[in-house]
Amino acid sequence: MSKLERISTGVPGLDSLIEGGIPKGSTLMVVGNSGSGKTILCSHFLYDGLTAKEEKGLYISFSESKAQFYANIKTLGMDFDKFERQTKFAFLDFASLTKDGIQDALEEILATIRTINPKRVILDSFSAISLAFEHQSEARTTIHVLLGKILRSEGITSILVMEIPYGKENMGSGIEESVVDGIIQLDHREDNVLPIILRVFKMRGTSINREPHVCTISKNGMILYPKQGLRLTYAASEERIFSGIPGLDERIGSGFIKDTTTAIIGTSGTGKSTFAFQYIAEGVRKGEPGVFYSLEENADGIRMMAKGYGYNVTELENNGLSILLGSVEDDNPDALIANLAAEIKRTKAKRLVIDSLSAFESKYKNDMYIIARRLISLIQEHHLTAVITILTTQKSGFELSGLGLTSLLQNIILLRFVEIQGRMKRILAILKMRGTEHDESILEFRISSENGARIVGAIDKDYMGIFTGVARRAE
Numbered sequence: 001m002s003k004l005e006r007i008s009t010g011v012p013g014l015d016s017l018i019e020g021g022i023p024k025g026s027t028l029m030v031v032g033n034s035g036s037g038k039t040i041l042c043s044h045f046l047y048d049g050l051t052a053k054e055e056k057g058l059y060i061s062f063s064e065s066k067a068q069f070y071a072n073i074k075t076l077g078m079d080f081d082k083f084e085r086q087t088k089f090a091f092l093d094f095a096s097l098t099k100d101g102i103q104d105a106l107e108e109i110l111a112t113i114r115t116i117n118p119k120r121v122i123l124d125s126f127s128a129i130s131l132a133f134e135h136q137s138e139a140r141t142t143i144h145v146l147l148g149k150i151l152r153s154e155g156i157t158s159i160l161v162m163e164i165p166y167g168k169e170n171m172g173s174g175i176e177e178s179v180v181d182g183i184i185q186l187d188h189r190e191d192n193v194l195p196i197i198l199r200v201f202k203m204r205g206t207s208i209n210r211e212p213h214v215c216t217i218s219k220n221g222m223i224l225y226p227k228q229g230l231r232l233t234y235a236a237s238e239e240r241i242f243s244g245i246p247g248l249d250e251r252i253g254s255g256f257i258k259d260t261t262t263a264i265i266g267t268s269g270t271g272k273s274t275f276a277f278q279y280i281a282e283g284v285r286k287g288e289p290g291v292f293y294s295l296e297e298n299a300d301g302i303r304m305m306a307k308g309y310g311y312n313v314t315e316l317e318n319n320g321l322s323i324l325l326g327s328v329e330d331d332n333p334d335a336l337i338a339n340l341a342a343e344i345k346r347t348k349a350k351r352l353v354i355d356s357l358s359a360f361e362s363k364y365k366n367d368m369y370i371i372a373r374r375l376i377s378l379i380q381e382h383h384l385t386a387v388i389t390i391l392t393t394q395k396s397g398f399e400l401s402g403l404g405l406t407s408l409l410q411n412i413i414l415l416r417f418v419e420i421q422g423r424m425k426r427i428l429a430i431l432k433m434r435g436t437e438h439d440e441s442i443l444e445f446r447i448s449s450e451n452g453a454r455i456v457g458a459i460d461k462d463y464m465g466i467f468t469g470v471a472r473r474a475e
Contacts, residue, residue: 007157010048013224017209025155031162032186038161040222042122047078055119059091062129066093076221121156127163193332214332225334228374235259241385244282247455251439261386266415272389274453276353279387283351289320290351295359299323309452322347328359333371344382352384358391372405410434
């Protein structure tokens with residue numbers, strides 16, 4: 001079976017959902033409500049042909065005037081006027097078309113196709129065309145003739161735009177859906193973090209990704225954020241990675257096993273970020289580039305914390321430390337993970353810190369398991385040894401969190417406060433350490449400006465009730 005030749009959509013990230021692009025010579029329908037980015041997606045498709053493939057393009061508009069189109073799309077970095085002057089692009093403006101002008105419009109479309117011989121054509125939109133007819137069946141017939149008998153016969157790859165009114169779920173009248181080879185739906189949301197949701201519903205001769213994907217519109221046009229896969233593969237390794245915490249490595253078999261993920265779980269102030277920074281700094285000192293991905297603290301705050309423990313942060317950053325910031329309030333999870341993936345590739349990181357996974361909980365509590373799984377899949381894909389901090393409330397006993405994430409993590413260290421003889425102390429328990437015989441004692445640790453976090457030793461075995469928060473001596 002011969003492989004289909006494919007045409008890029010021109011939208012970063014979209015081609016990967018449809019095996020690399022639209023099958024050449026096919027007709028795609030792009031549907032969506034007002035403001036969902038239909039015109040922008042179509043413009044990317046045409047502009048990619050003009051700039052990357054030297055393929056001429058034609059935009060047939062029954063809704064937006066030529067002046068409006070040029071003005072709006074130029075703000076996104078696409079200058080169609082330049083290509084029109086070179087007779088490589090044409091824009092047919094039928095925004096004020098009436099029924100009496102349909103025949104003339106069809107003749108002009110045919111004449112333009114013969115003149116410039118376009119390889120990519122946009123018809124925007126069926127919804128607007130319908131307004132020029134007394135009966136919708138006449139509009140459907142016109143679409144059949146234009147798509148089926150004219151564009152396909154010329155080997156043109158085309159996109160038909162369809163407007164969906166708010167509150168309506170079906171994508172079209174049914175007939176236009178039957179004559180197209182593919183359907184992409186755009187859904188505009190009243191949310192800056194999740195502004196547009198894109199779904200591919202069908203694409204003939206193509207294995208498609210049907211998952212909903214987040215799109216945003218930036219100064220460079222539409223961007224689709226890929227979804228990190230969910231597949232987990234636990235690699236076997238005997239190599240050990242030093243933690244950077246004095247007194248810890250000898251209690252966990254000489255360090256973390258390479259390519260594993262360790263969760264540092266604790267309430268606010270117990271030292272999670274301190275542990276995490278010491279881990280990443282230890283790697284940089286050993287020549288292992290690392291990314292410290294902060295979802296809560298700003299870069300100056302991180303540098304100030306590290307400086308307070310005696311680190312020369314400038315030197316660390318010059319030698320392989322990358323401090324990357326993300327905001328759950330401003331970006332969606334797919335965008336945050338994609339930005340992290342790009343930084344990992346750029347820095348060729350060996351170590352990673354995510355501080356803190358709990359930042360996602362305020363907006364995405366019901367999606368926490370999937371978000372965590374995608375992050376760990378990314379970690380494994382790039383063979384990183386990672387530390388993830390997780391905020392929890394301090395309760396009596398060993399309850400970690402209600403998010404069901406512990407099964408995804410190879411190593412778990414729990415940090416807590418405890419009162420002993422009228423003084424507050426910090427303690428930790430190694431709850432899980434994959435493939436390692438580890439110290440099962442409850443360990444005291446201290447944080448100082450000279451050394452950061454360091455293990456002091458095991459809590460006296462005579463104390464009971466350590467994990468109630470108030471220790472007492474056994475009688």
